[in-house]
Each structure stands twice: as structure tokens, then as C-alpha cells.
Amino acid sequence: MHVFTAASVSGGLAFLSHFSTSDNTSQNALVTNPPTPSNFPCSLCHSCSNKRPAFLSALKVSVSSGSSTTTDDGVDQSLFTDDDRQARRSADWKAARAYHEKGLVYGGRIEGFNGGGLLIKFYSLVGFLPFPQLSPSHSCKEPHKSIQEIAKALTGSIISVKVIQADEENRKLIFSEKEASWSKFSPQLKVGDIFDAMVGSVEDYGAFVHLRFPDGLYHLTGLVHVSEVSWDLVQDVRDILAEGDEVRVKIVNIDRAKSRITLSIKQLEEDPLLETLDKVIPQDTSEDSDTLNASDHFTIEPLPGLDTIIEELLKEVGINGVKISRQGFEKRVVSQDLQLWLSNAPPTGDKYTLLARAGRQACTIKIQLTTSLDQDGIKKALQQVLERVP
Structure with a gap:
């Protein structure tokens, strides 16, 4: 220290x-x-x-x-x-x-x-x-x-x-x-650090959490936004957190100009989407199949708005192909809205993996590149697409 x-x-x-x-x-x-x-x-x-x-x-x-x-x-x-x-x-x-x-x-x-x-x-x-x-x-x-x-x-x-x-x-x-x-204490922080912490106040939009430093005292406070409390759908933060609760948090952003720390609780837990795709949907299933792991209770349907996003991605420079690879159902509803993000897994050859989910349905999408576009380049292309799509 x-x-x-x-x-x-x-x-x-x-x-x-x-x-x-x-x-x-x-x-x-x-x-x-x-x-x-x-x-x-x-x-x-x-x-x-x-x-x-x-x-x-x-x-x-x-x-x-x-x-x-x-x-x-x-x-x-x-x-x-x-x-x-x-x-x-x-x-x-x-x-x-x-x-x-x-x-x-x-x-x-x-x-x-x-x-x-x-x-x-x-x-x-x-x-x-x-x-x-x-x-x-x-x-x-x-x-x-x-x-x-x-x-x-x-x-x-x-x-x-x-x-x-x-x-x-x-x-x-x-x-x-x-x-x-x-x-005094903020120079000791960096994104990715994990702290034991105590919940201070709980608001509709999240919880303010005090970080415990090696001296045993709680010197700084950060915000766990409602979206970072749990992988489950959170209707009221107070159903999960209360003042005085001891939690573990991960620093996801530091705004030194505004003296603000953004924290996450759920990022220290396994994402149920990845659990679904890796455990429920076998890894060795053919990626050419567009309909996998369907059950008697659920029918796989196109995720809302995903077709439009795929069409727009194909218009981006450096992207040669976009195809749904695996589909399945999660154990719980995380969000009814369509959510998209790039997997942190390393690319396979010239293909990156995009994750998508809405309701209980989840899928992986393979993005094939024609240039040396890296992960940051794909994120930028995806952001531009999302800005165009209503």
C-alpha cells in the first residue's frame, strides 16, 4: 500500500x-x-x-x-x-x-x-x-x-x-x-480491481458502495448501477441490496475528472448466457445449424431487430459475413430487450463471436472479416450500426 x-x-x-x-x-x-x-x-x-x-x-x-x-x-x-x-x-x-x-x-x-x-x-x-x-x-x-x-x-x-x-x-x-x-486514495485504484465493500445508500438507479482499503477503513465510494447488480432482471434494487450489506465489487470505470467510480457486482459472477451457450448448447454442435436445442416448451424465433442489425453489419467495411451459429434458451430472463456484445473469447481464424439475447432466448453470431479489423474495430462498426438502426 x-x-x-x-x-x-x-x-x-x-x-x-x-x-x-x-x-x-x-x-x-x-x-x-x-x-x-x-x-x-x-x-x-x-x-x-x-x-x-x-x-x-x-x-x-x-x-x-x-x-x-x-x-x-x-x-x-x-x-x-x-x-x-x-x-x-x-x-x-x-x-x-x-x-x-x-x-x-x-x-x-x-x-x-x-x-x-x-x-x-x-x-x-x-x-x-x-x-x-x-x-x-x-x-x-x-x-x-x-x-x-x-x-x-x-x-x-x-x-x-x-x-x-x-x-x-x-x-x-x-x-x-x-x-x-x-x-489521497484514488491514485491506488485501477479498472479491474476487486474490493470488499459495504453498501451505503440504495436508490432507484443503483446502490452507493464504500470501498474497504488495506488499512481496514472505507475511504472512497462508488456506484453500482442497477444494471450491474445482478444478471437477473432487477425490478427494485432494494429487493437485493440493503444499507450495511457486505459485498464484493469490481471497478469497471474511473472518471478522475469528476471523482466518480463505477462498480459492478454481477461481473464477479458467471454470466448465465455464457453458461447456457457453453453448457446447455454443446460446443461440438455444427455451426451450420440455425436451430439448436429447441424444446417442447419453447420455439426458437428470430430475435427482435437482429435481422436488421445483421444486414447493416454486412454493409460495414471489412466485414465479409455474419451468421447465427448457436441458439438456445437461458434458465432465466435477464432482459426482454435485445442485448448485444462481443465475446471476450479470442477469434477463431478470421471470425469473431457476437453474443445476443432477448427474453430467455440466446444465440451466438459469427462475424467473418476480410481485413485485419481487430476487436475494437468491430465494436466501432457495431456502434455505428446501432446508431443507424431505430
């Missing part, structure tokens, strides 16, 4: 004319070279012998493993003039905007909570972290506790957050722990 570390933030960012970060600063790290008290001019000094604002020398730095934290240790406000306080607030708002624009991670102390979220200290400012922006690690660690109980237990601790809104005019300073967790 990768361990991410970051340098500590020193100084106070009290006067932002001296605050700068490199354009190459890592999105995963905190500011590494902020100004120290000695960098600041003395024109605003009122109380110290070397003409330096008192609160600058009082700022305290603390460092924790894996992230850097900066805390204000309770400076005597009576040492400030109104101008000092205003200058500091203005500078800290500018710092907040810089953290937002650079995507930097800040170690924020939790000052308290209310009905909607946590109150986070950011230098002299106090911002807000809505409960939905908390990392799932807290609720998954103690699922029996309410969000209010979790918030109370977290008060006084320091968590890694990102600034997601810094609006000085409207006094809105909003944080997200989820975004900070994404920066």
Missing part, C-alpha cells in the same frame, strides 16, 4: 502578499513553503520590540502521519487592534481561495457541529463541512452510531479536508473530507 506524506505548514499566512505556491504543487500535498514570521514586514506591528505582529509568533505547528496540520493555539485577542483582526481575516480568506484554486489539502480542527455538519477551524476563520462531505470511514467504522453521535466524538480532532467553496463576500467557507480522501 502506498503511504502518502506531506510537509507541515509553518507560519501563519497572515499577509497573503507573501503567500505563494508553485504552479507545480501536487494536488495531494499541503503547501510546503509558506512564509515564516521573519518574512513579514513590520509596518503593522503594534506590540513587539522588533515590530512584528504578536499573533505571528504565537502560531503553532503540529504534524501528524500522512498529512500536515496547522493549528492556531488560542492567541490572546486583546493583543490585536481592529485593523490587525481585519487584516488577518482578509489574508485568511485569500488563503482559503488559494487552497481552493490549487486543490490543496488542509488539516482542519473540528470546533463543533450543528444539525447539518461540522464546524472546521481555518486559521482565524471557521468554515462548514456538511455531513454528506464526510469520508465514509467514520460511519462504516461505527455503523450503529447516528451522524450526530459521530460528530460529537470527532469534535476536537483534526481531519484532512479540501476547500470546495471560499466566498468572502457571502461568508461561505465550505470543506470536504471526501475530496481530500479522493486525492
